[in-house]
Structures are given as structure tokens and as C-alpha cells.
Amino acid sequence: MKYLRTILLMLAVTFTANVAFAAEHSENEEEGGISLKEILFGHVQDAYQWHVTDLGGEPVIIHLPMIFYSQNSGFHVYCTSQFEHEPNAELLREGPDGFYIQGAEDEKGKIVEKVGDELQPVCFDISITKQVCILFIDAIILLLCILIPARWCKKHKVDDPAPSGFTGMMHMLIMSVYNDLIKSTLGDKADKYAPYLLTCFFFIFFANLMGVMPFPPGGGNITGNIAVTAFLALCTFLVTNVTGNGHYWREIFWPEVPTWLKCPVPLMPVIELFGVFIKPIVLMVRLFANMLAGHAIAISLSCMIFIMFGLGGFMGNLLGGIITPVSVLMSIFMMFLELLVCYIQAMVFTLLSAIYIEMSHAHHHE
Amino acid sequence: MSLITPDFGLFFWMAVVFLCVLAILWKFGFPVIVNMVNERKAFIDGSLQKAHEATERLANIQKEGEALLQEAREKQSVLLKEAKETHDAIVAKAEGDAREQANKLLADAKAQIEAEKAAAIREIRTQVAELSVQIAEKVVRQNLSDNTAQMQLIDKLLDEVSVEK
Incomplete structure (x- = not known):
């Protein structure tokens, strides 16, 4: 009986929280809907940084090291905090020394290096994702x-x-x-x-x-x-x-x-x-x-x-x-x-x- | 990144991590635990077996003890019986001996009494004879004057004595 009451209480809290959050979410969402695919892939797939959750609109991120070898400039070690979180119009997240991460914010795209006007993917990427x-x-x-x-x-x-x-x-x-x-x-x-x-x-x-x-x-x-x-x-x-x-x-x-x-x-x-x-x-x-x-x-x-x-x-x-x-x-x-x-x-x-x-x-x- | 294309970086780290973990656990982890638990199992099984055997042995000892006790009791009763028989025999023998002895004593006593009686009678007779002779002498001395009468008396007495003897 005691446990039942606790469970019911927890359900009620979850329920109200969900409703409130959902309502807020739907108001903020300008497209009026959410992309299930994006959320799903964001959760099940790899990423260079660890995006834990969002608190008050600010993302809570655990930054992780990136280790890779580029044919042009040898070994590099960076932190994901050195890269932009939001991708630009070409879906590239800008980082130092002409390196970019291809793909959306929580996607593990390729690391590419800008050589001249060309984007070359790095060949050996052992980042701690x-x-x-x-x-x-x-x-x-x-x-x-x-x-x-x-x-x-x-x-x-x-x-x-x-x-x-x-x-x-x-x-x-x-x-x-x-x-x-x-x-x-x-x-x-x-x-x-x-x-x-x-x-x-x-x-x-x-x-x-x-x-x-x-x-x-x-x-x-x-x-x-x-x-x-x-x-x-x-x-x-x-x-x-x-x-x-x-x-x-x-x-x-x-x-x-x-x-x-x-x-x-x-x-x-x-x-x-x-x-x-x-x-x-x-x-x-x-x-x-x-x-x-x-x-x-x-x-x-x-x-x-x-x-x-x-x-x-x-x-x-x-x-x-x-x-x-x-x-x-x-x-x-x-x-x-x-x-x-x-x-x-x-x-x-x-x-x-x-x-x-x-x-x-x-x-x-x- | 496609969902079903293995990612090189992750594969690389997976290989490193998994092989390290495997090596460490192979050396220090699983065999130690498995061997220990198996040894413990063997030890516990052995202990149980020993306990079982001990219980069995104890039961055997108890049984043996009871058997011994029973045997002792039987022996005791046999011994008691034998002792009683011996006792009875001894007593019977003693009684018989005593009776015999008593009979013998009685017989001896009787014989002696007879003998003494006979001796006493003989003595008395002798004395009586002597007395008779003395009396007779005295009587004879007084009356010897009358020869004929006296001769007659002597003959008569002699006859009487002779008949008596």
C-alpha cells in the first residue's frame, strides 16, 4: 500500500512535468513539431562531445578530447569546446587551425581540414568520443x-x-x-x-x-x-x-x-x-x-x-x-x-x- | 555517420579497451574466482562427506557399544548361573560330607558305647562273680563244718553257675 502510493505520486509528478515541459516545448518549437529521427539518432549515435541535457535553454555538455591524424599537418589533439556547438549554413562546425566537424550539432560527422578551398577528411580519427x-x-x-x-x-x-x-x-x-x-x-x-x-x-x-x-x-x-x-x-x-x-x-x-x-x-x-x-x-x-x-x-x-x-x-x-x-x-x-x-x-x-x-x-x- | 557502418575510432578504442580488460581479467580476475569457488565447493563437498562418514561411524560405535553391553550382560548372566550352580554343588557336597561325618561319628560313638557297655557288663560280671565268690567264700567258711550238707550245696551252686555260664 505504501509503495503503491509512492508509485502513484511519482507517476503524477512525471505526468505533470511532462505536460508542462511538452507544452513549453511546443510553444518554443517554431516549426510546430519535433523531429523524432533527430532525437533518436542523437541518442543512439556517437558524438564528439557528450551532450547530457539542456538546462534553461543552455546545453549541458561534457567536452571530450579529439585525437586525429591529418595527412597535411600530422597529429592533432583538441578539445570539443574549441569547436562551435552550432553548425553553420554549410553544416560545418568551425574549429581551430582550419578544422571542421561535418554534420549537425550532436552528430559524429567527419573531421575535415580546409586545404585551400577544398575540404579533406582526416584519415586517422581516434577521438575520445x-x-x-x-x-x-x-x-x-x-x-x-x-x-x-x-x-x-x-x-x-x-x-x-x-x-x-x-x-x-x-x-x-x-x-x-x-x-x-x-x-x-x-x-x-x-x-x-x-x-x-x-x-x-x-x-x-x-x-x-x-x-x-x-x-x-x-x-x-x-x-x-x-x-x-x-x-x-x-x-x-x-x-x-x-x-x-x-x-x-x-x-x-x-x-x-x-x-x-x-x-x-x-x-x-x-x-x-x-x-x-x-x-x-x-x-x-x-x-x-x-x-x-x-x-x-x-x-x-x-x-x-x-x-x-x-x-x-x-x-x-x-x-x-x-x-x-x-x-x-x-x-x-x-x-x-x-x-x-x-x-x-x-x-x-x-x-x-x-x-x-x-x-x-x-x-x-x- | 550511417547507423550500420562501423566507425573506425570506436572500433580502435573498443579493441584496445576490450583486449586490455580481457588480459587483466584473464590474469587476475575470472580464473582466480572460478578456481576459488570450485575449490570451496570441493572443500564443502568433502566436509559434508566427512561429516556423513563421522555420523555413520558414530552410529556404528553406538551399535557396537550396545552389542558389547548386550554381550557383557549375557556373559554376566551365564557367570551368575554358573556361580549359583557351583555354589549349590558346594553346599550340597558340604551337606553330604557333614551328614556322612555325623553318621560316621554317630556310628563310632555307638560302637564305642557298645564296646564300653560290653566292657562294663563284663567288668560288672567279673565283679559280681568275684563278689559272689567272696560272698560264697564267706558263706562257705561259716558253714564248712557240716561236710555233707556243704558238699551238696557246693554241687548245687556249681551246677547253677555252670548252667548260667
């Missing part, structure tokens, strides 16, 4: 969450009492992944691959959770970025194919099927060879698409309020009023669903990686 920054934070949190329980293990003997609190929880979580996903799939080879698979799991899981958190240090969408998932999939691809045994390769190039399927026209070998590449690509796309979709749904649900109020007039306010509680409730529901998805996607990635590794060691004993 918003998502790289979140990647670092994620890595630090991950290291802390694993190394603190690991330190407990080093400091204690086998016959000491069981750990409690955070250490106990992490031990339980790690062992549940180890036993249920890795050991059950890989059997006696588990210990060889467990560190990689566990790192994958917790890296993805923490990154997913950070993505659900709507404010710094979270808020990024790194597992919903294809570069991140591509690297993870590449790792699994390399582990699978580098450690694969002779039988694995024989299965690919000379599978046990009727000879006419592989001899004159190598039909099965071609399919199997495609499979080798499709497996990691599927891993990459599944994680990327799931996390991106989660973010897209969350943002769309919130934006529905603004879109309705953006219609203006009596109808707009009426629809907005109706849609707001629905949207808030749906957002809460989606948030819980996202938490579930965070775990499931990390689990699926790890499990499939383990299965692929197991397949590359198939029939080892026969």
Missing part, C-alpha cells in the same frame, strides 16, 4: 566489479566463511554464467575459454545496463553500436577458427554428405564456408539490433508525448493529455523489459560463442 568515453567507464566499472571479488579470493583461504554482500553476489553471478552457459556447453574445455567468454558476458551485460541508465555515467548506447558488436563478433570468429581442429575444417570442406553434393560442384563446402562468416555476423547483428531497438522504443515512447503536444491547439493538448500516462506506463514497462533484454542478450552472445567454439572442437575424441 561520447561512446568511447562510456566504453572507458564501462571497462573501469567492469574491472572493479570483477577484481574486488577476485581480491577477496586471494586474501582468503578455502575454509574461510563464505563471502557476503557484493562479493558473494558477483561470485554467484560469475559461477551461474560459468556453470550454466560455459561448463554445460564446453565441458572439460571450459577452463581454457572461460575467461574470454566470461569477459564477453560481463562486458556486454554491464554495457547494456549502462545503456539503460539515462544519465551519465550511463546513457550511451555502446552495445547498440555496430563497431563494438563487430569487434566482439570478430573476437569470437578468431577464437573459433584459430583454435578449430582438423575435424572442424574437414566438416567445412569435405562434409559427410552424398558425394554429388560436393564433388563436381562444391555446393556444401560453399554453404559451410558461408556459415563460417555468417555465424559471427549474426552475433554482431543480433546484439546490435536488439540494443538499438530497445533504445529506439524507449525514446519513441517518450517522444510520443512531445509529438502529440506538438500538434498544437485543443486536439494536441487533449491527445497529449491522453497519451502521457499511457506513454509513462509503457516506458516503465519497457524499462523492465530492457533490463531483461540486457541479461538475455549478454547470455545469448556468450552461449552462442561457447557453442561455436564447441563446434570447432567437435568429435575431438572420435
